[in-house]
Amino acid sequence: MSTENTLPTERLDEQAQWLEHYRLNLRISEQGTVVSVGDGIVWISGLPSVAMEDLLLFADGSQAMVFDLNEELIGAVLLHESESLSSGTVVYPSQHTLSVQVGDALLGRVIGPLGQALDGGPEPDCSVRLPLERPSPPIVARDFVEKPLYTGIKVIDTLIPIGKGQRQLLIGDEGLGRSSIALDTVLNQRGKSLNCVYVLIGQKRSTVVNTIEILRSYGALDYTTLVVAEATALPGLQHLAPFAGCAIAEYWMQQGKDTLVVYDDLATHAKTYRELSLLLRRPPGREAYPGDIFSIHARLLERATCLNAAHGGGSMTALPIVETEQGEIAAYIPTNLISITDGQFYLERNLFTAGFRPAIDIAKSVSRIGGKAQHKCIKMEAGQMKLDYLQFLELETFTRFGARLESSMEKAIKRGRILREIFKQERFSPLSIEFQMLWLVAFNDGHFDNCPAENLPAMLDTLNKVLNSSQLTLDSPREEWAQLVSHSLMPGLLP
16 A cells, blocks of 8 residues: 555544543633733733733734733733734733843844844844843852953053953943943954943934944954844833843853943933833832832843853953933932942043043042952053042142142143043044053153153054064063063154
């Protein structure tokens, strides 16, 4: 008998066997009903067994996450809304919480907070999924921050260094270059075996496109994943975006890799959470923010850390960005984030308008951990530089009143002005840490003392070109660095 004739008989036998063993059982499933929907919020009756952050499925294909539990109604935030969603739509519990796919397949991709592709490519093929919300690593799994993370920015790598596993806040008014510093840091990780996650929360599409183009043009998209929730996205997606980016970076950290995650920005995230909370009729607190806004950001940022060798030895460095208004650093959200993080870069408008860029205010900026992770040679050369620079700023104030100064003070002011010119740097031009070491040696040895300000860029460019042809590393003796500086800045070699 042929195969074609036997297959139907086998299938009939299977069906007969299935029917013989089939037993009628009572199946119970919950079902809710939409009461009202609007502004990204949906109120549901029924579903007595659902819990917070459970995923809900609607009969029309919409999705939502449980965000508020009352005696009579359930408040949920919409994650996907169809045009037919209305009052009376049937709702089913999914028995799952939100998760996002993670893995190396996400490198170079632009995805949404739920892992959907936004760059026009195929959906990412990842075999592992992690929940968006999870507890931060316990203390026994953490290690001391001992490895430096170089930003490529002179003023940061020398005076306000940060380490891998640190949480460093970027704070300042709009338009002062906060995102540029974060992008510079991402660009500087090229070739350093460090994966980056850049989260854009509530940004305009033009800002999103510009960020993607910058990363692509400088070759940084190959090791970067962008998680995007545009300003037009549902508030629920904007709220989940930083947690999705954190979960993606956390997976690489658990694999023993170093990661960097940028949250741009958490002020917008806080406003979105305030909007959702007020729509859900939660009692407002200071500046109408809900009382748990501090714990929301603390849960997010506490997941950034450095793991010990027993737990893989990976690290996650967080660069949250927050916007201030009129330089008000004591506002509610900025002070919350300052208390959570391990330091901040404060950008000041007067410095920006005066042409000092990056406009980082040294007096208000601090890194509470990075100095411990700074390379010993850089730390030795930078030594008292920050204190001397702050003293110069105070002395310069007195010169505005025409006060006569001693020769030592005049020398300190002159060196301070030279140092300020050295710290100026164009955006998207990160510099190697070896170059930082080279100009530090040149400055400390007095090679710039009699140099006019307009000649400093040419001298620094000469140092950089000579360094590229040398074999020096940070562990090389200082004498070799000093010899290279003296050879580079000989009168015949300067332009």
